[in-house]
Amino acid sequence: MSRLSRDLAAGLDSLTKLVLSQPIDGTADPKVSVRPVFLRGGRYYQVERFRDNKAFHENLDGEQLLRLMESELDGRYRQALLVTERESAQYSLKRDGSYKRSGAAAVPRPAATGGNNREKRYLLPEGEAIPALVDLGVFTPDYKIVRAKYDKYRQINRFVELIDQAFRDDGRKELTILDFGCGKSYLTFILYWYFAVKQGRQVKIIDYDLKADVVEHCNAVAEKYGYTGLRFVHADVSRDSLYGQRVDMIVTLHACDTATDYALHYAIEKGADYIFSVPCCQHEINLQMKKGGELDVFLRHGIVRERMAALLTDEIRTLVLEDMGYSVDVIEFTDLENSPKNLMLRARRTGRRSEKGRTLAREIAGRYGFSQTLLELTKE
Numbered sequence: 001m002s003r004l005s006r007d008l009a010a011g012l013d014s015l016t017k018l019v020l021s022q023p024i025d026g027t028a029d030p031k032v033s034v035r036p037v038f039l040r041g042g043r044y045y046q047v048e049r050f051r052d053n054k055a056f057h058e059n060l061d062g063e064q065l066l067r068l069m070e071s072e073l074d075g076r077y078r079q080a081l082l083v084t085e086r087e088s089a090q091y092s093l094k095r096d097g098s099y100k101r102s103g104a105a106a107v108p109r110p111a112a113t114g115g116n117n118r119e120k121r122y123l124l125p126e127g128e129a130i131p132a133l134v135d136l137g138v139f140t141p142d143y144k145i146v147r148a149k150y151d152k153y154r155q156i157n158r159f160v161e162l163i164d165q166a167f168r169d170d171g172r173k174e175l176t177i178l179d180f181g182c183g184k185s186y187l188t189f190i191l192y193w194y195f196a197v198k199q200g201r202q203v204k205i206i207d208y209d210l211k212a213d214v215v216e217h218c219n220a221v222a223e224k225y226g227y228t229g230l231r232f233v234h235a236d237v238s239r240d241s242l243y244g245q246r247v248d249m250i251v252t253l254h255a256c257d258t259a260t261d262y263a264l265h266y267a268i269e270k271g272a273d274y275i276f277s278v279p280c281c282q283h284e285i286n287l288q289m290k291k292g293g294e295l296d297v298f299l300r301h302g303i304v305r306e307r308m309a310a311l312l313t314d315e316i317r318t319l320v321l322e323d324m325g326y327s328v329d330v331i332e333f334t335d336l337e338n339s340p341k342n343l344m345l346r347a348r349r350t351g352r353r354s355e356k357g358r359t360l361a362r363e364i365a366g367r368y369g370f371s372q373t374l375l376e377l378t379k380e
């Protein structure tokens with residue numbers, strides 16, 4: 001058994017990653033990486049092999065991994081990197097077929113949570129091997145966050161944390177999720193990676209966006225990494241026909257203006273159990289609102305009017321959702337400094353219906369002379 005295999009066996013319980021590169025000949029896969037995953041309540045190891053620009057995954061238990069190492073991998077790669085929770089070391093293959101270990105260093109303990117943003121421990125920490133995010137320009141090739149994408153990365157981490165909290169005790173193994181106005185789909189790729197690759201659930205995510213080129217690119221990245229449960233669809237969510245079967249969850253992150261209303265309406269119609277929606281560009285009411293009562297005081301200055309109209313829009317959405325069988329929290333999902341568009345409507349289906357909220361919302365809409373898409377869409 002080589003030094004590399006021995007060290008792998010000794011550090012298996014605290015393995016963070018193993019990367020084998022520079023194969024000795026063309027019969028071996030160009031690169032193989034291994035990282036721990038938690039499946040069916042146990043610790044497994046996901047082996048990722050890159051072949052013809054595609055990633056192939058296999059989940060093995062500890063013994064299977066050591067057997068694979070011995071029978072197929074050991075001695076066939078010139079370079080290896082082995083990282084455990086305690087230390088990281090590099091290995092180079094010598095002429096006699098043994099490995100020389102070098103550059104061993106203790107792995108620093110993670111910084112405490114809180115304080116400076118850069119010290120915060122994220123659910124998806126920097127350095128986690130999520131190769132699709134390299135293609136999407138969020139990670140550098142060595143899985144560091146691209147500086148310009150740092151705010152987005154923080155938002156998405158928080159988004160996934162909130163979803164994770166909701167699903168922690170839920171126990172469902174299969175998840176169907178729709179993302180409305182997905183754009184470059186950082187959120188979707190991370191959600192897919194987190195639930196399908198890391199947690200081993202059966203995940204189907206369908207994403208809609210108006211931009212054909214972005215949709216095409218996202219489909220190509222999903223295909224490259226073998227993310228078979230991910231599909232990106234070029235569609236206008238306000239008029240095209242969308243996925244017709246049961247869905248577990250609807251997400252929107254900054255879907256423009258009324259695209260959010262169509263997403264919420266779709267969730268209501270399909271009885272989605274969860275909604276996580278961060279609205280954006282709530283122009284609809286602002287463009288129509290006339291003087292009509294106590295709210296006139298908010299109509300005197302453009303910026304105040306705009307903010308009030310955005311808050312009123314989201315409050316009407318909340319009233320409608322509550323009437324249509326959801327319990328809703330409105331939370332700041334990230335801090336204002338990270339994004340001014342930081343209100344999230346977090347809803348869970350209860351099935352309890354009412355008319356009260358919509359009656360109030362209609363009365364306000366009538367008095368101030370506007371119509372609101374979700375209110376209109378849920379007219380009975």
Ligand SMILES: C[S@@+](CC[C@H](N)C(=O)[O-])C[C@H]1O[C@@H](n2cnc3c(N)ncnc32)[C@H](O)[C@@H]1O
Pocket residue numbers: 180181182183184185186187208209210211235236237238252253254255256259280
């Ligand atoms: C501000 S971007 C947000 C993208 C992504 N969710 C994110 O957070 O990075 C809004 C996206 O919504 C899409 N969008 C707006 N209206 C839409 C509609 N009616 N149907 C589908 N997509 C829409 C736009 O094309 C755009 O990509």
